[in-house]
Amino acid sequence: MAEKSFKKEVEKLRMPAGETFSGEGILAVTKALLQSGVSYVAGYQGAPISHLMDVLSDANDILDELGVHFESSASEATAAATLAASVNYPLRGAVTFKATVGTNVASDALANLASGGVTGGALVIVGEDYGEGSSIMQERSHAFAMKSQMWLLDPRPNLPSIVDAVEKGFELSEVSHTPVMLQLRIRTCHMHGRFETRPNVRPSFTLKDAIENPVRDVGRIVLPPASFTHEREKVEQRWPAAVEFIRRNRFNEFFGEGSRHDVGIIVLGGLYNTLMRALALLGLADVNGKSDVPIYVMNVAYPCIDAEVREFCAGKRAVLMVEEGQPEFIEQSLNTILRQADLQTRVHGKDDLPRAGDYTPNVLIKGLLKFFDRYLPGLVDPAALSEGVRASLEARRAVPVPVVAAAPGVATKPDVASQSAVSTSSVAGAVQPPEVHPRPPSFCTGCPERPIFTAMKLVERELGPHHVSCDIGCHLFSILPPFNIGATTMGYGLGWAGAAAFNTRETDRRTISMMGDGGFWHNGLTSGVGNAVFNRSDNVLIIVDNGYSAATGGQDILSSSADNKIRATRNPIEKAVRGVGVKWVRTITRTYSVSKMRDLLREALTTPEKGPKVIVAQSECMLNRQRRIKPLMKRMIGEGKRVVRERFGVDSDTCTGDHSCIRLSGCPSLSIKDNPDPLRQDPVVTVLNSCVGCGLCGEVSHAAVLCPSFYRAELVSNAGWWERVCKRVADRVIGALQRRVKAREVVYVA
């Protein structure tokens, strides 16, 4: 990556055997891949696995030494298809992306891969963005694993377990000829811990060996009759081989054996830490994980190991299945396994725990109490509970509130939390106690995408509202106040495809679609632009070209302007758009020029010229720009060089207090303060110190003919002698004038 360095993390990847690695979960996965003799890694960035991608991008030297190839893939589908290298060759490969959005995109390749099966170990590392803080639709990768028959690992969130899961995952994949999914939840990725390192392993069979000795096995290709054979292989050979390997290698774990209780808990590995926290708070476990209640930990979420379930449940009156989200795949499996074995153990799960939403300790405490009250009344002494736990149990039912402050035309989230309502996050974001103020996400200070929407608001004043189809990326924040722009979003790069139906000759009114540069290169060039050309659309697309895949952490993409030594950047979007046949294309190189942006958009919406119209709106992502220039400026100041930084300000005396600049700009650095004029009551606008001097507020005031209150100031470090003299003279003159004014005020008062 060009702008941010991961040197420190890369050094950790070099650690020899027997040392203690300490760091973030996702970084441990990166080291584990190298310890496993992986030949290639590919992926598409997205939280929570971006860190893995970023570190490997910077680890070129060490990857070269080990003979490991790393690809920053064009999309998750590309990443998944990369695993084709493991179909015919004993090459270990890993791919990574965010789930379930990435899994959706990759599902075609994953299904083909799982059907034909693999020779070398194939690991699909999915960053499971489910529950609290998630930015995507609430679904689970479990369904994908089951439908295509890929084994799903969900290790306990601690570094040794995660590292083991990576290493053993490859072996499992090889013995069962099946791709393995490693599901890492947000908390697992970002949790810190330690593990004892093993040596990095250079693959014994390399990509070079494969290329020079090509192998072809039509039995691995999804074509009849092989595809029918694949299905039989899946159930008759691959599945039993996997079950045997998982059992023999004790992937799943049993805790609290020898307990006097005849009930137990079955929990997915990824939820183990939360369960232990809940049990500890109830006085049923200690902080070291010693539990009074028997627990069966499924570090393999799929397939269920029937024999282990039977062993655990035999002799127990009931078990509680702790499985987040819906449908309750595992709970249903347990019932089938137990009924088939004629075991009468009762299975509880979604009757005691919420059907939807993530399971925080508070949520689990409530569910556990319901379960224990039924089977072991008196096990938990309410009087012995801590004050905090009692308070959370007594907390009144939270009042559902919309996640998004009600904006005209913006649908709010439905209340899916009716049966949980335990904590502020019991169903991610859907319920909040009234005292918690909603804090919708928004553009960064100085974001170059904000002026695009300011211009759209100005055009809306002139031409009335248009249907706006949104896309995934920072620009999606336009849906929220203060802009309230955008009706739908169908997925990454699908902004223009989302407006495809509105391609009718019955009206001259055009629709506007949004797309980011990341989404454009991911698939938007074909799914949106190519589609619009092919279907002779007359509508408008705005491509936000901020130079990075900004929303996923600022990775470079094809059109990035950064000089990236190992990737081909600087491929203009306009050239690609013209290449697929768009005639009306305009590139604006500074989105902060609100009046130019407004005029261009007006032209695109009203020009008599027929055919698709594309505006490429360029300005560098401010977050990444600040990351790039701040260290440079600091160094230059340290070296005694002259550095100028711009800031904007508002003159309180002329500010009318109508705040239209805030409504049209939405910059978080614009705030309000008490009016210094005792005769006026409306608070005036003020610019906070976080201002990065992008100039948008001044541009907005000018373009919207608001007010002359904004001024620009320059902060000069290491100013020259002439500047210092001028400053001193100016200070004296201003000081003298102010003293005169004050003296007059005193006379008036007197």
Ligand code: SF4
């Ligand atoms: S990350 Fe960049 S593009 Fe995204 S909101 Fe912040 S400044 Fe804007």
Ligand code: SF4
């Ligand atoms: S110049 Fe204005 S719009 Fe830009 S960051 Fe500063 S306050 Fe915000």
